[in-house]
Amino acid sequence: MKRFRGIYWSQFTLTAGMVLLTLLLLGTSFFTLSYTYLMSEKQQELEEKARMVADLTHTYANNGSLPETFGGRSEGLEIIAQVAASISDIDFLIWDTGSNTMLTTDEALEGLEISLPSAVTRRVLSGGTYIGMTDLNIYSSRKYVVAVPITSDTLLGPKVAGMVLAVTEANSLTEMWRAFLGIFAMTAITVILIAFVASSVVAMRQTKPVKEMAVAARRFAGGNFDIRVNTASGRDDEIGELAEAFNAMADSLQQTEQQRREFIANISHELKTPMTSITGYAEGILDGTIPHDQEEHYLRIISDESRRLNRLVRRMLEVSRIQSADLLKEKAPFDICESMRRALISLEKKITDRNLDVEADIPEEPTLVLGDKDLITQVIYNLLENAAKFAYSGTTLYLGVKVRGEKAEVSVRNVGDTIAPEELPRLFERFHKADKSRSEDKDGVGLGLYIVKTILDQHQEQLRATSEDGVTTFTFTMTMAGESGKTVHER
Numbered sequence: 001m002k003r004f005r006g007i008y009w010s011q012f013t014l015t016a017g018m019v020l021l022t023l024l025l026l027g028t029s030f031f032t033l034s035y036t037y038l039m040s041e042k043q044q045e046l047e048e049k050a051r052m053v054a055d056l057t058h059t060y061a062n063n064g065s066l067p068e069t070f071g072g073r074s075e076g077l078e079i080i081a082q083v084a085a086s087i088s089d090i091d092f093l094i095w096d097t098g099s100n101t102m103l104t105t106d107e108a109l110e111g112l113e114i115s116l117p118s119a120v121t122r123r124v125l126s127g128g129t130y131i132g133m134t135d136l137n138i139y140s141s142r143k144y145v146v147a148v149p150i151t152s153d154t155l156l157g158p159k160v161a162g163m164v165l166a167v168t169e170a171n172s173l174t175e176m177w178r179a180f181l182g183i184f185a186m187t188a189i190t191v192i193l194i195a196f197v198a199s200s201v202v203a204m205r206q207t208k209p210v211k212e213m214a215v216a217a218r219r220f221a222g223g224n225f226d227i228r229v230n231t232a233s234g235r236d237d238e239i240g241e242l243a244e245a246f247n248a249m250a251d252s253l254q255q256t257e258q259q260r261r262e263f264i265a266n267i268s269h270e271l272k273t274p275m276t277s278i279t280g281y282a283e284g285i286l287d288g289t290i291p292h293d294q295e296e297h298y299l300r301i302i303s304d305e306s307r308r309l310n311r312l313v314r315r316m317l318e319v320s321r322i323q324s325a326d327l328l329k330e331k332a333p334f335d336i337c338e339s340m341r342r343a344l345i346s347l348e349k350k351i352t353d354r355n356l357d358v359e360a361d362i363p364e365e366p367t368l369v370l371g372d373k374d375l376i377t378q379v380i381y382n383l384l385e386n387a388a389k390f391a392y393s394g395t396t397l398y399l400g401v402k403v404r405g406e407k408a409e410v411s412v413r414n415v416g417d418t419i420a421p422e423e424l425p426r427l428f429e430r431f432h433k434a435d436k437s438r439s440e441d442k443d444g445v446g447l448g449l450y451i452v453k454t455i456l457d458q459h460q461e462q463l464r465a466t467s468e469d470g471v472t473t474f475t476f477t478m479t480m481a482g483e484s485g486k487t488v489h490e491r
Contacts, residue, residue: 011206015199019191027184034180042168043131046090046146050166053092054150057164089168094150096162106167114138124149124163133170143167209243216250225254271312274305312447331459333481334373335366336408340399343380347388355393361400369408369478375455376478380410382448383474387414390472398473403480411475419467427465428453452476 085091085105094103095116115137123130130147145167152161209229216227228250229243281298284290290298340362344351351358369376380399387397391414398413419427428449456463456476463476 011203012196012199015195016192019195020188023184023188023191027188031180031184042144043146046144046166046168047129047131047148049090050092050146050148050164053094053166054148054164057094057150057162058152091167093165093167094162095165109138120145120147120165121163123147125160127160136165136167142170144170206239209239213243213246216246220250220253223257225250225257271309274309274312277305278302278309331370331372333368333370334376336369336376336401336410336478337362337365337367339373339377340380340401340410342377343384344399346381347384350385351388351397354388354391356388356391357394357396359396359398359400361398361402363401367401367403367408368481370481371459371461371478372455376459379452379455379476380412382452383412383476386448387412387472387474390414390416392416392470406480407477408480409475409477411473413471413473415470416472418470419465419472421467424465424467428463 082105091106092104093106093109095114117134117137120130120134120136124147127149129149130145132145133142134145135142136145145165147163147165149160150162150164151158212229216229219225219227228247281290281302285295285298340360344358344360384397384399391397395415398411401408401410403409453463459478461477461479463474465475466473
């Protein structure tokens with residue numbers, strides 16, 4: 001089973017990780033800098049105090065105040081060392097070259113025999129300075145120690161006569177580090193809590209419409225297209241835009257589903273009528289219900305209904321082909337005047353049978369437009385056929401084209417019954433038929449104008465219909481083609 005990890009936990013994990021990483025980097029940097037600074041300051045302080053005591057010891061030795069081996073004690077030196085220790089919280093230990101304790105400010109070491117680590121004595125007696133953490137073989141815990149040499153003047157020049165050790169507790173450093181870690185931990189916890197609350201609010205605000213869309217999508221899969229995502233919060237970010245797009249998609253799906261149901265209902269009705277007639281009359285002939293002298297009449301009805309059924313299926317296939325065509329690849333410049341003439345010639349017999357005259361306003365020179373030549377010719381043919389079907393006998397059909405800027409407008413006009421304004425938009429619906437009493441042709445399937453609208457929509461062109469005082473006009477636009485097949489916009 002696939003493990004589900006929501007946006008909320010993903011965002012919180014990312015936010016918490018980034019916050020922790022930032023705090024860790026800042027804490028490490030601050031800790032390193034503060035540790036380096038503190039150790040440097042402590043080292044400098046200890047070294048200064050140790051050298052001060054070493055200089056005083058050197059002065060006392062040169063003035064004869066101390067025996068040559070430092071075996072005796074100097075009250076003045078001891079007082080100075082005690083004062084220095086008291087004001088700086090540092091203990092001082094003074095050794096001679098034989099590692100004999102001459103003076104110490106740490107009362108716990110009074111009277112003890114002390115053996116210093118060889119690493120310390122070798123370093124200092126060679127004239128260097130020892131700095132480090134050690135227990136000096138004296139203390140129970142490690143302390144921070146700085147040891148400097150004591151020099152005395154001899155006939156051969158300065159000589160190392162002993163050493164001064166400045167000793168301080170390491171606890172002060174540890175306490176500061178612990179305090180820092182405590183502050184860091186409190187700060188990190190506070191920031192994490194703030195990030196938790198902030199990310200919770202943001203994540204819930206982001207995931208709520210997404211969850212609503214997931215629920216809606218599942219209901220869509222079940223055939224319920226009524227649900228919508230709540231956009232009342234007025235969000236103007238990407239999530240709000242997605243919610244609005246989702247609702248727009250839902251509206252489109254609902255409309256498509258409604259059209260699908262209407263289509264199925266309409267096609268069922270359209271197929272049922274001829275099939276019922278064919279089946280009924282055929283069975284009547286076979287079982288003898290229809291007399292022999294009337295069989296030819298009913299066989300003609302069966303033949304007409306069969307042809308009507310064939311036209312319906314052919315038109316449905318034609319609609320499917322047009323809707324699936326990629327007209328953007330098939331567009332090319334062509335002369336729309338030639339298409340108008342071809343449509344008129346194709347409908348010459350129907351126009352003559354209807355006793356109609358034709359007023360053709362078609363220029364002699366070519367009018368180049370951009371589109372699919374065959375489909376636009378079919379548009380003109382369907383409009384002319386529809387106009388001829390519903391025109392009064394003896395009236396005049398009009399077919400003309402006018403160029404208006406970057407568009408060519410093709411108009412088809414007839415004289416017949418006035419179409420009600422509320423009826424005009426429905427003329428382009430699938431299987432919609434106007435009042436059949438307006439036409440002697442009862443064989444239409446109600447897809448002609450729907451095909452016209454579909455083709456023009458795919459060409460991204462406009463189609464409008466008007467009907468006043470018995471004059472009905474259909475007008476559609478086509479984009480003019482420029483030189484080398486380019487549109488006027490592209491020139």
